[in-house]
Amino acid sequence: MLKFWKKKPAETEAEIPIVPPADPATLDGAAPVIQETLAEVPSPAEGRTDNERFVAPIIDPTPASETEAEAAPAKRSWRERLSGNSFARGLSSLFVRHPKLDDDLLDELETTLITADVGVAASSELVENLRKRMHKREFADSPALLAALRAELVALLKPVEKPLDIRGRHPFVTLVVGINGAGKTTTIGKLARRWRDERHAVMLAAGDTFRAAAVEQLKTWGTRNDVPVISQGQDADAASVIFDALQAARSRDIDVLIADTAGRLHTQGGLMDELGKIARVLKKIDVDAPHEVLMVIDGTTGQNAVNQVRQFLQIVGVTGLVVTKLDGTAKGGVVFALAREFGLPIRFVGLGETATDLRVFEAEAFVDGLLPASLGVEGQGHD
Known part of the structure; x- marks a missing residue:
């Protein structure tokens, strides 16, 4: 009867090899640049055709429960x-x-x-x-x-309903500009998610070296979307960071490079001049770069947004707009004011916090969303 208390022999557990973390990848010809990446981006193989280009694997690190919760709002009109x-x-x-x-x-x-x-x-x-x-x-x-x-x-x-077409340039370079707090970095993260889901190989450039923690914030979006981020430390030369990022994107067969820049007021002459420098430096690699200068506008800023766009146009030549935060306290009318004043394409609008809430701008859907439902026309809300 004492056999019940007899200790069983310990079960042998399979040994699990411990793999040391890999050293940060370095870029050829860009020694001072550190590439932060979740998945290694291979260099183009010799003799590979365009149809065999590398496409970043779609790996969503978000738990399934969070993914389901995030996907639900996309169905809202x-x-x-x-x-x-x-x-x-x-x-x-x-x-x-x-x-x-x-x-x-x-x-x-x-x-x-x-x-x-x-x-x-x-x-x-x-x-x-x-x-x-x-x-x-x-x-x-x-x-x-x-x-x-x-x-x-x-x-x-x-x-101004002109969706952004990133085809035809390789890599397609998008320079994202705007004032502090407009939602630039968040917009970049959502764009990266959208284009990655469309099977494009995406790379981010941490060109906001002015604001504390801006580089880390962009790396977080890179981790979330499983796309590489090219960065240097705070206070590094932004033009150098983005220049090296474009070199890396070209050598690694990336489809689209999205470059963050420091948020700035149009009254900050030094930072505004930096934008002009970034554009000039990029043209040393690609005379047509940047292919899109996307200005992010906070929809809650009202008529002040008109002055912001006017100033940025003079410095860096804005080619498209993103209007964010339209789902909250924003009055929304600034979209009409911008359309009438500048005629610049409105590429996207932000209608919520999740990645799927960055919608391709649709004139009829937007207007129907503002008008009373008694009109009898529902906005479709398609991306």
Whole structure:
């Protein structure tokens, strides 16, 4: 009966080899640069065809539960994303409070548009067109006016609905600029996720060497998206970092290089000059680089965004816009003001926190998301 207490012989566990961490990869011809990467990016094989180019493996380090939680919001329509926008709330309230079709309604509509940061000139022009049509008896009721308003707003945005095409250049160099706090680095992370999911080999360049922790923040996005990040230390020369990153991207057959830059105000002359230097240095490798200068605009900044774009245009030649934070307290009207003032393509808009909430800009879906649902037109919300 004491056999019950007899100790069993220990089971032999399989030995698990301990693999020492690999040394950081160094780039040929770029000794001072450290390449931070989750997956090693192989150099092009000799004799390999274009169809055999390396594509970064799609490995999502996010736990399955988080991935499912993040994917769910992507199914929400533009109207669901923009319903809390003050522009949307203002228009809905206007037509509820003032259902009668008259000049007072149009006056209030003009005030609503101006308050929503559409701009005085654009708002006045739009409302005067509607007023003339109303006096010509083109509108029978408020729903008809709402439909006409929709058509006017869509017409204003359609010319800037130009999705970014990264084909035709290899690597396609995207320089991301903007002021502090606009959401540049977050936008870069979301772009990396989008293009990686589309089977493009992506590389990031940590060109924001001015702000503390900016390099680490970009590395975090690189880790999350499993894409390599080229970086140096804080206060390194940003133009040198991005120059070496382009060399690395070319040698390793990368499809698209996304370069971060220091956030700056248009009043900071030294930092603005740095942008011009970055563009000049890139042209030593590729005369057409950067192929896209993407300016990130905080949708909550209102009419000040117009001044920001004007200044950046003079220094670095912005070619496309991303308007972020439109799902929160942003008034949204600045999108119309930017379209009317500059006619620059609006490539993407930020409608939430997750990677899938960076949407390709669609004029009709955006307008429908702002207008009252009684119009009877739902924004589709496709990427």
